[in-house]
Amino acid sequence: MNTERPIGIFDSGIGGLTVVKAIQAALPFERIVYFGDTARVPYGPKSQITIRKYAADDTAILMRYQPKMIIVACNTVSALALDVVEKSSGNIPVIGVLKSGAILAVQVTKNNRIGVIGTQATVCSNAYACAINELDADIEVISKACPLFVPLAEEGLTSHSATRLIAEHYLTEIRQQHIDTLVLGCTHYPILRQVIEETIGNGISIIDSAEAVAIRARALLSDSGLLNRSQKAFIPHLLVSDLPQKFSVLYQLFMGSEQPDVDLVEV
Amino acid sequence: MNTERPIGIFDSGIGGLTVVKAIQAALPFERIVYFGDTARVPYGPKSQITIRKYAADDTAILMRYQPKMIIVACNTVSALALDVVEKSSGNIPVIGVLKSGAILAVQVTKNNRIGVIGTQATVCSNAYACAINELDADIEVISKACPLFVPLAEEGLTSHSATRLIAEHYLTEIRQQHIDTLVLGCTHYPILRQVIEETIGNGISIIDSAEAVAIRARALLSDSGLLNRSQKAFIPHLLVSDLPQKFSVLYQLFMGSEQPDVDLVEV
Numbered sequence: 001m002n003t004e005r006p007i008g009i010f011d012s013g014i015g016g017l018t019v020v021k022a023i024q025a026a027l028p029f030e031r032i033v034y035f036g037d038t039a040r041v042p043y044g045p046k047s048q049i050t051i052r053k054y055a056a057d058d059t060a061i062l063m064r065y066q067p068k069m070i071i072v073a074c075n076t077v078s079a080l081a082l083d084v085v086e087k088s089s090g091n092i093p094v095i096g097v098l099k100s101g102a103i104l105a106v107q108v109t110k111n112n113r114i115g116v117i118g119t120q121a122t123v124c125s126n127a128y129a130c131a132i133n134e135l136d137a138d139i140e141v142i143s144k145a146c147p148l149f150v151p152l153a154e155e156g157l158t159s160h161s162a163t164r165l166i167a168e169h170y171l172t173e174i175r176q177q178h179i180d181t182l183v184l185g186c187t188h189y190p191i192l193r194q195v196i197e198e199t200i201g202n203g204i205s206i207i208d209s210a211e212a213v214a215i216r217a218r219a220l221l222s223d224s225g226l227l228n229r230s231q232k233a234f235i236p237h238l239l240v241s242d243l244p245q246k247f248s249v250l251y252q253l254f255m256g257s258e259q260p261d262v263d264l265v266e267v
Numbered sequence: 268m269n270t271e272r273p274i275g276i277f278d279s280g281i282g283g284l285t286v287v288k289a290i291q292a293a294l295p296f297e298r299i300v301y302f303g304d305t306a307r308v309p310y311g312p313k314s315q316i317t318i319r320k321y322a323a324d325d326t327a328i329l330m331r332y333q334p335k336m337i338i339v340a341c342n343t344v345s346a347l348a349l350d351v352v353e354k355s356s357g358n359i360p361v362i363g364v365l366k367s368g369a370i371l372a373v374q375v376t377k378n379n380r381i382g383v384i385g386t387q388a389t390v391c392s393n394a395y396a397c398a399i400n401e402l403d404a405d406i407e408v409i410s411k412a413c414p415l416f417v418p419l420a421e422e423g424l425t426s427h428s429a430t431r432l433i434a435e436h437y438l439t440e441i442r443q444q445h446i447d448t449l450v451l452g453c454t455h456y457p458i459l460r461q462v463i464e465e466t467i468g469n470g471i472s473i474i475d476s477a478e479a480v481a482i483r484a485r486a487l488l489s490d491s492g493l494l495n496r497s498q499k500a501f502i503p504h505l506l507v508s509d510l511p512q513k514f515s516v517l518y519q520l521f522m523g524s525e526q527p528d529v530d531l532v533e534v
Contacts, residue, residue, distance in 0.1 A: 039317050040307055045511045050306050120513065151418045162436065165429035244312045246387065 001068055003228050006031035006237070007217065008067030010058040013041030014247070015150070015187035016073030017254035019097065020236050022214035023071070027221070029228050032236040033065045039242035039267060042150065043076040044119030044186075051121070055081035057267050059088040061239065068226050071213055072096035075118055075185050079127035093220055098122075100216045101183045101209035102131035108205050109139065109181040115174045115204075116143045117196075118185030119150070128185055142177045146170040146186075153191040156253055163192065167199040175200055183207040191253065238262040268335055270495050273298035273504070274484065275334030277325040280308030281514070282417070282454035283340030284521035286364065287503050289481035290338070294488070296495050299503040300332045306508035306534060309417065310343040311386030311453075318388070322348035324534050326355040328506065335493050338480055339363035342385055342452050346394035360487055365389075367483045368450045368476035369398035375472050376406065376448040382441045382471075383410045384463075385452030386417070395452055409444045413437040413453075420458035423520055430459065434466040442467055450474040458520065505529040 007027070009019055013036050020034050037043075037058055043051050055077045062070060070089050072078045077085065078096030086094045105114050116128040122145075129141035148166050157163045174182075182204050184190060190208050197206055221227045240262055244250075251259035274294070276286055280303050287301050304310075304325055310318050322344045329337060337356050339345045344352065345363030353361045372381050383395040389412075396408035415433050424430045441449075449471050451457060457475050464473055488494045507529055511517075518526035 039313060045513070046306060046509050047511070050509045148415070148418050148422055148424075151415050155415055157415075157436075160432070160436070162429045162432035165427070165432065169424075169427070169429065242313050242317045244314070246312075 001226060003068070003226050004031065004230065005066050005068040006033045007069050007071060008033050008035070008062035008065060009071045009073050010035040010037070010062055011073040011187060012036070012043035012054070012076060013038050014250050014254060017251065018187045018190045018210040019071060019073035019213060021255055022210040023217060024236070026214035026218045028233050029230055031228065031234045033062060033067060033239065034236050035061050035239040035265070036241070037267060038240045038244050042119070043074060044121045046121070048080050051076055052081040052084050055084040056088050059085045061265055061267070063089060065237070068092060069217065069221065070094045071217060073187055073210070073213070075122045075187065075209065079122050079125040095213060095216055095220065097187065097209040097213045098127055098185070099131050100213035101185060101207055102128060102135060103216070104212040105181050105183050105207045106132055106135045106139065108207060111178070111180045112136070112139045113177065113179045114139055114141050115177065115179040115182040116141060116185045117146045117170070117174070117182065117189065118143070120145045120147055122185050128183060142174055142179060144170055144174045149192055150186065150188045153188045154250060158192060159195060163195050164199065167192070167195050171196070171199045179204060181205045181207060184209060235260045239265050241265055241267045268493060270335070270493050271298065271497065272333050272335040273300045274336050274338060275300050275302070275329035275332060276338045276340050277302040277304070277329055278340040278454060279310035279321070279343060280305050281517050281521060284518065285454045285457045285477040286338060286340035286480060288522055289477040290484060291503070293481035293485045295500050296497055298495065298501045300329060300334060300506065301503050302328050302506040302532070304508050304534060305511050309386070310341060311388045311414070313388070315347050318343055319348040319351050322351040323355050326352045328532055328534070330356060332504070335359060336484065336488065337361045338484060340454055340477070340480070342389045342454065342476065346389050346392040362480060362483055362487065364454065364476040364480045365394055365452070366398050367480035368452060368474055369395060369402060370483070371479040372448050372450050372474045373399055373402045373406065375474060378445070378447045379403070379406045380444065380446045381406055381408050382444065382446040382449040383408060383452045384413045384437065384441070384449065384456065385410070387412045387414055389452050395450060409441055409446055411437055411441045416459055417453065417455045420455045421517060425459060426462060430462050431466065434459070434462050438463070438466050446471060448472045448474060451476060502527045506532050508532055508534045
């Protein structure tokens, strides 16, 4: 396979940009094509049937660019429709943030008590608990849906006292469960990492699924001889299904850099 | 026209249920068909092109039920695509929450300073200011987008201290502008009415667009002899494009009653 082919990444919206950032840090010489389904975001509260249909659409869009690997940056799709992505993408490797986060969390926990926070759909699907218990059946997983974290992150209220109160509201219960590891099971949550870390308290390891998937992608490409040999850094190729207002502000918030050109695609 | 034909109401999601509730209170003997585009909610942050396409789809779904009137319960569509709904619905009357809220606000204000709160798209479109100034060019309109109010309402945090802090965050500036009237320019906001009222302070009249559109619908049906003469109360016919998790909890929160059967339609 041509190693210059891009890594395809998709998400329900812009949250997956935290994965783009993590991939750029781990694999600076890879081409990236990112599709954010901003016309139909969020996937979280929607039903499994709808989410599976959207997952097939998103994969088809990335396949036009002949990727050498697909990364599912959306926790909801990782939880409910990874098999749809695999079926729609031929025989290239497909990895999702969910399993990557689970693998890293299992490696890190010492007391076998892992907390997971995410959207309603991710938590209700119980997919993190399943993925973790497939790796180690003795681990106790305590999950909590935190629906307000996404809009708080997008409002840029990363250190506002209301965000601290909401974090208390969501995390108090999970903190009392004596976990030693907390998985950020939604790609938006790294934006609020500091508040989450301070609220959950000392001595708890935070697992960022975006970083976890980047580590796994690098290992997989390296093992199969698919790393791009060029020493050139590429600007990510951005595709969205709708150009939301404030897109450039959000891009800046997620990526810490100016927004490049973006292509609009129809879903 | 057959007066037994239903009133069609649509919204981007479930927020428009506040309009259903207001219509039921004002017109208890009318049949109601409600379509909530829960598969593609929210419209607020999306572009005008996408919102106009969705407005045409939503109208087409309601037209299958031969409504005698269409009420656009979605502020975003009222602001950006009311003409699309009019074009797609033949010659039945079409009214939107936006103009109805504007008319009532203009009637109520005494000092000619009106505040408007809503989603990013509604506020950015400047449509409330235009609608108000079309009625009275001397009125000053001060607008503020409050994107966190919708998720706070849907989380049921109607009197949480974080909600109060967020209300302070959004409303402080608008309060300093000496308005005497505040339009709730988003159908979710009546759920947070108490916090909003307490934060904005005494002596400011709150205009609920859902109540305003119900008053206008009653007048319009009455004037054109289209009121249903039956004395029977009907359960609203609910259509959604996706059945979200927690739908029954949200229905209870918005309507204060048990959720009836709901039909799933494809968009």
